[in-house]
Amino acid sequence: MEEKNKKAAPGRVTMITLGCAKNLYDSEKVLGGLAGAGVEVAHDTEPRPGDTVIVNTCGFIRPAQEESIDTILSLAEARRRGRIRRLIVMGCLVERFADTLQQEIPEVDHWIGANKTDEVIQRLISRPLDNWHHHLLRRPLTPRHYAYLKIAEGCDRPCAFCAIPQMRGRFRSRPIEELVQEARRMADQGVRELIIIAQDTTYYGLDIYGKRRLADLLQAIADIAPLQWVRLHYAFPTGFPMEVLEVMRRHPKICNYLDIPLQHVATPVLQRMRRGMTEEKTYQIIDTIRQKNPDIAIRSTFLVGFPGETEDDFQRLLRFIETTRLDRVGVFTYSHEEGTHAFQYADDVPEEVKESRAAALMETQRTISYEKQQALIGRRLPVILDHREENGWIGRTEYDSPEVDNEVWLPAAVEAAPGDFLTVHITAADEYTLTAMPV
Numbered sequence: 001m002e003e004k005n006k007k008a009a010p011g012r013v014t015m016i017t018l019g020c021a022k023n024l025y026d027s028e029k030v031l032g033g034l035a036g037a038g039v040e041v042a043h044d045t046e047p048r049p050g051d052t053v054i055v056n057t058c059g060f061i062r063p064a065q066e067e068s069i070d071t072i073l074s075l076a077e078a079r080r081r082g083r084i085r086r087l088i089v090m091g092c093l094v095e096r097f098a099d100t101l102q103q104e105i106p107e108v109d110h111w112i113g114a115n116k117t118d119e120v121i122q123r124l125i126s127r128p129l130d131n132w133h134h135h136l137l138r139r140p141l142t143p144r145h146y147a148y149l150k151i152a153e154g155c156d157r158p159c160a161f162c163a164i165p166q167m168r169g170r171f172r173s174r175p176i177e178e179l180v181q182e183a184r185r186m187a188d189q190g191v192r193e194l195i196i197i198a199q200d201t202t203y204y205g206l207d208i209y210g211k212r213r214l215a216d217l218l219q220a221i222a223d224i225a226p227l228q229w230v231r232l233h234y235a236f237p238t239g240f241p242m243e244v245l246e247v248m249r250r251h252p253k254i255c256n257y258l259d260i261p262l263q264h265v266a267t268p269v270l271q272r273m274r275r276g277m278t279e280e281k282t283y284q285i286i287d288t289i290r291q292k293n294p295d296i297a298i299r300s301t302f303l304v305g306f307p308g309e310t311e312d313d314f315q316r317l318l319r320f321i322e323t324t325r326l327d328r329v330g331v332f333t334y335s336h337e338e339g340t341h342a343f344q345y346a347d348d349v350p351e352e353v354k355e356s357r358a359a360a361l362m363e364t365q366r367t368i369s370y371e372k373q374q375a376l377i378g379r380r381l382p383v384i385l386d387h388r389e390e391n392g393w394i395g396r397t398e399y400d401s402p403e404v405d406n407e408v409w410l411p412a413a414v415e416a417a418p419g420d421f422l423t424v425h426i427t428a429a430d431e432y433t434l435t436a437m438p439v
């Protein structure tokens with residue numbers, strides 16, 4: 001195996017990204033910086049002999065950790081056999097388990113934590129980073145017409161089941177000017193839909209401006225001419241800045257869409273989760289959001305099987321789903337994570353009960369989704385086209401975010417291009433797909 005750490009030219013750099021959209025954003029920064037320094041880069045492709053490979057890992061819950069470790073081990077074998085030039089592992093898994101990983105997988109050349117994209121770039125290029133605007137560079141890894149904008153790093157919330165604050169640190173907002181500049185550059189490069197992400201977007205501004213400024217930021221970004229849709233993800237229910245709903249309702253380019261993970265509804269569970277919410281407050285915030293913006297689509301995610309969750313707690317959650325009829329719902333089963341506050345509790349809900357509760361919740365939501373989709377038949381809606389498949393176009397309404405929500409299907413004969421906006425007439429619907437014709 002070639003001597004480690006020698007700063008030879010990296011050859012082509014292939015990157016593999018695991019985990020969430022925030023990780024994808026970091027990978028775009030690394031590849032953008034390397035490409036800006038003249039390095040040949042590739043993403044999620046089979047490494048070629050002689051490549052340098054970077055794995056951007058996820059450390060959130062066990063299944064994600066296992067996927068990251070399996071990926072590293074398969075590349076460590078290639079490194080040991082000299083098939084790849086260098087192996088760099090970065091991201092959340094390193095933040096959590098660096099010591100153990102370094103001992104167990106010596107083939108890895110560099111272990112670099114999360115929020116250290118500059119360090120990754122600097123490891124692979126000869127000239128110092130500080131004299132050129134590498135931080136402005138991103139190599140888009142999403143289709144050209146939509147992109148993510150990470151507005152802050154880290155999280156200050158105390159959620160009992162979550163290890164993210166340990167991996168990503170305290171909440172750090174990026175200045176509005178810098179974000180608007182980046183959004184404008186993305187728009188100039190063809191982005192028409194910008195998706196606002198962070199661990200907790202509603203906390204934006206509290207650290208650097210002493211007050212919540214998400215509404216100001218959304219307004220400033222939505223005013224950027226070429227952008228047509230601005231979409232908000234990862235809102236936190238406690239202390240939700242209601243002015244966001246006002247700017248969303250008023251500004252035609254801000255999607256009437258809100259992703260607000262609620263995690264649960266039963267007060268005893270919410271208290272042990274340290275979410276700062278109650279059952280009553282959870283119903284209230286959904287009512288308030290809908291009063292302030294009746295046309296809004298609400299997406300939420302729930303966690304079932306948290307320590308101590310009783311059948312009655314779960315039935316309360318099911319009743320909430322049946323009653324509030326949210327538009328988009330995701331569900332996770334609780335993962336007992338070392339280092340989290342909840343790790344001190346007994347993981348007392350059996351796995352099969354966790355699974356059956358998750359399945360029951362999604363089955364209830366599937367019926368609701370079907371009824372809501374059926375109600376759209378006959379409506380005219382703006383749609384963005386994402387890609388063309390053999391038998392037709394796949395697009396989305398403003399109520400659907402890429403990768404996680406519903407889709408719209410149009411005939412292949414439609415003359416159009418990815419990123420085009422069309423007004424369509426909805427002709428048919430099933431739980432998760434609408435069928436439509438251009439108007």
Ligand code: SF4
Nearest residue numbers: 155157159162164199
């Ligand atoms: S808001 Fe809670 S669940 Fe989300 S990243 Fe922060 S601590 Fe984790």
